[in-house]
Amino acid sequence: MNIHETAYMEEQFKKAGYEVVPFEEEADVYVVNTCTVTHTADAKSRKALRKAKQRNPKAFVVSTGCYSEVYPEEVEKVKEADFITGNTEKFRIVELVEKRMRGELPRVFVKGVWKDKRFYPLTLRQFEGKTRAFLKVQQGCQLFCSYCIIPKARGAMVSMEPEEVLKQAEELVKTGYKEIVLTGTHLGAYGIDLERGWNLAKLVRKLTEIPGLYRLRLSSIEPLEFTDELIDVITSSEKVAPHFHIPLQSGSRTVLERMRRRYRPEDYRRVVEEIVKRRPESCIGTDVMVGFPGETEGEFEETKRLIEDLPFGYLHVFPYSKREGTVAAKMKDSVPPEVKKERAKILREIGKEKSIAFRKQFLGRELEGLVLTELSGGRSVALTGNYTNVILDRKLPPGEVVNFKLKEVGEKREENYGEVVG
Ligand code: SF4
The missing domain is CATH 3.80.30.20 (tm_1862 like domain)
Structure with missing residues (x-):
């Protein structure tokens, strides 16, 4: 869910005329979509906020997502965070970030997910x-x-x-x-x-x-x-x-x-x-x-x-x-x-x-997959219905449905090899 919502926020910033750069690069605004599923996730979220400010001390650093939503008082202690906001606020992130930059919102602005029962399409x-x-x-x-x-x-x-x-x-x-x-x-x-x-x-x-x-x-x-x-x-x-x-x-x-x-x-x-x-x-x-x-x-x-x-x-x-x-x-x-x-x-x-x-179990059998991406060296990757990624011996356009024989199975789910049939 967080990956999807991050992509959504990126889209919103692009639409508003911002250029989106990788987190590792210098930026004017950093948005950290935090997670709180474990202690480690909290710690990683705090680290990301600090890292952002280190990269550009003049940047405006935003903390949104589950950690900010559930424990805003903890995120408040991270002095590098300029704006702390929650999960529903993600859906109007650009407007809120700009308001906060103009000083029109407090540093912590979390409305609370239980107070807002609208469906946010994504x-x-x-x-x-x-x-x-x-x-x-x-x-x-x-x-x-x-x-x-x-x-x-x-x-x-x-x-x-x-x-x-x-x-x-x-x-x-x-x-x-x-x-x-x-x-x-x-x-x-x-x-x-x-x-x-x-x-x-x-x-x-x-x-x-x-x-x-x-x-x-x-x-x-x-x-x-x-x-x-x-x-x-x-x-x-x-x-x-x-x-x-x-x-x-x-x-x-x-x-x-x-x-x-x-x-x-x-x-x-x-x-x-x-x-x-x-x-x-x-x-x-x-x-x-x-x-x-x-x-x-x-x-x-x-x-x-x-x-x-x-x-x-x-x-x-x-x-x-x-x-x-x-x-x-x-x-x-x-x-x-x-x-x-x-x-x-x-x-x-x-x-x-x-x-x-x-x-x-599927070795040597003819399977069907959806080509996800092309690889270098005349190969491509397909995904089967039952969630197996297979590297194919032919370059095929993404979106094509392909039949292949499974030839080799590796340790990881993505490490399988197949030969295109026909
Ligand atoms: S509370 Fe809900 S989200 Fe959490 S484990 Fe139970 S069913 Fe899943």
Whole structure:
């Protein structure tokens, strides 16, 4: 989401006549789109603000994003930040920055995401060859899992009206985009705030009916939001990319309860197995957290076993990071850092093996991919529906759909090689 919003802000500055330069260069205005998902993210955000001022002491340095939104009083202490503003303010960033520069706004200007329940549309187009477009259809989350700061950073759940989603998707297809990626802070909750009984399954079904749309990809969806209706549509339409990111967080029932997640390990297993049974080529990705307060060796083992059992295509492993203002921040019995590190290492190792095994199943098979970019030396990169990047032995224009044989699988998801067929 932050990457998309940064691109959006860049666009706004360009439209207003500014020249956008890389962060490493000298500039008159620096905008740091901060993150607060972990302690490390906070520290990196503060460092970026300081770096900006070092580069040009006369520059006007802006802090926006989740860290500024949730902990403005902390960002205030960073003397290099000339203007501290939040998440909804990003959508009129140029106006606000200019006002502050003229002295018409205070140094800290954060309205608060919970006070503003408007939907802020955001469409990001990957320009090269008009290959992929990211379409935000939902924002906010109010589940308040005990470790998570996101509800405070992103506010209430608001969905884009379905007619508007369809209109925007049709326009993207008409202008030549081949793949649309649906995004949202909590995509599975799409429609919950709308009347007329809309939900993600209905939206996906409608989107797949758009003539000319080659592929629709979904971003992260919570396990219990895979309703029968959603599983039906995603496993029966060839247009839906067989790539599903389903956050697990823990494979232990007791840890999940303390995390205030609303499913049990067996629910998670059922969803994954059902999807893979119906669409065996599916790539299932997940997020796992290690070292949640009180996580015992036994609980960690339960997580490890569940992961070993399920056919994941990739894992994102995160050590737990305490976030002030969450329920878990008050929990005792924290797991020592070295134990967290060790557990993360074990799961990352399993993740690596799972990823290789997943891709190896397709060795020697003929696959289809969307060309994303051309490489030097007469090669190009294609992305398959099930989220595998493949380096092809031929130079092809971005946006072309290509058939190829998978010849070699490397350690990383992007390190695969294929030969174009035909
Ligand atoms: S982990 Fe996901 S579902 Fe839970 S509160 Fe955070 S954003 Fe919402």
